[in-house]
Amino acid sequence: MYRIMLFPHDKDTSELRRALWAHRIGHRFTEEAEGQVLWLANPQQQDALMQLLVRWQRGESIMPERRVRPSSGASLAALRQAPVTATALGISLLVFASMYLLGDIVVAMLTIVPIAVVNGGLAFGSLTEALASGQIWRLLSPAFLHFGWMHLIFNMMWLWYFGRQVESLQGSGRMLLILLLSGIGANLAQYATGTVLFGGMSGVDFALLGYVWLMSRRAPGNGFFVPQMLVVFMLGWMLFTMTDMAAAVGFGNVANEAHLGGLIVGLALGWYYSGRARRQR
CATH class of the missing domain: 1.20.1540.10 (Rhomboid-like)
Incomplete structure (x- = not known):
């Protein structure tokens, strides 16, 4: 896991947590002596995570839009990848x-x-x-x-x-x-x-x-x-x-x-x- 950012103990990060999972960004929050620490699982997702953080700090909506039902082509692509x-x-x-x-x-x-x-x-x-x-x-x-x-x-x-x-x-x-x-x-x-x-x-x-x-x-x-x-x-x-x-x-x-x-x-x-x-x- 990669340490990303420290938040105060009293900072409400619940919306950020939900959005990160909704965007499928693997992460973890831990309670440390100095505050709440955000960790990232995959460093390749760091840019996406930082963009969400900036939007969240601005007070913008960060939850993904309602997804359109995946097409059969998208499902076949997922099968071909594995x-x-x-x-x-x-x-x-x-x-x-x-x-x-x-x-x-x-x-x-x-x-x-x-x-x-x-x-x-x-x-x-x-x-x-x-x-x-x-x-x-x-x-x-x-x-x-x-x-x-x-x-x-x-x-x-x-x-x-x-x-x-x-x-x-x-x-x-x-x-x-x-x-x-x-x-x-x-x-x-x-x-x-x-x-x-x-x-x-x-x-x-x-x-x-x-x-x-x-x-x-x-x-x-x-x-x-x-x-x-x-x-x-x-x-x-x-x-x-x-x-x-x-x-x-x-x-x-x-x-x-x-x-x-x-x-x-x-x-x-x-x-x-x-x-x-x-x-x-």
């Missing part, structure tokens, strides 16, 4: 729709090991045998399985939020690397517990959280930003689902090891690339 994230999102939606149309055959094709019904019960194959027979996709494919609307919506929301940020700042190659390593790492972590029927993009989401958070902390000049309360919420949620209380309120069937495995991969990558960014300064 092709890996958009592709992962599209595959997840396609798989979810296929599960409703084709049923369990889709699930059986994408679980980490082959599944079959034998004598009225489920029989599970071996991951080693599956890989030896060429079914390499099973290492990653469970990440695209979602078993309910809420499961799908929340995972896609965080995927789009973090993934688009990674692609816009560091390119599609970095996003693809995070997706592959964290997806496979999360799936193997969950499989190591003896679980076979699991799925979801949440392991990748937690990897992206860890990656973006470490980049914003250790290499703020790269422009990454994540609200601290979002970090607290997501980590708190992960810890909550590991407790018996989660099962008592209907959240017991959660791939906790996949969340943890993805987070560890994201933190490892974030530590490596943020360290490299610091050495290059």
Whole structure:
């Protein structure tokens, strides 16, 4: 974060805060001994921030005008700017729709090991045998399985939020690397517990959280930003689902090891690339 300006303790900055968020300028206010300090997340937005500050100090309106509904062209442009994230999102939606149309055959094709019904019960194959027979996709494919609307919506929301940020700042190659390593790492972590029927993009989401958070902390000049309360919420949620209380309120069937495995991969990558960014300064 970059220190921009100091305001007196009694200065009302609420309108400025709302306008900065409305203009999508990542920032933070902190209470210091000498007053309120405004910090900027991305130095490339400094000119836009200073223009708003000047207008605000003059008493002018600084809230953005009501936006016209985005055209389909603008939406397609946003997808083209984050092709890996958009592709992962599209595959997840396609798989979810296929599960409703084709049923369990889709699930059986994408679980980490082959599944079959034998004598009225489920029989599970071996991951080693599956890989030896060429079914390499099973290492990653469970990440695209979602078993309910809420499961799908929340995972896609965080995927789009973090993934688009990674692609816009560091390119599609970095996003693809995070997706592959964290997806496979999360799936193997969950499989190591003896679980076979699991799925979801949440392991990748937690990897992206860890990656973006470490980049914003250790290499703020790269422009990454994540609200601290979002970090607290997501980590708190992960810890909550590991407790018996989660099962008592209907959240017991959660791939906790996949969340943890993805987070560890994201933190490892974030530590490596943020360290490299610091050495290059």
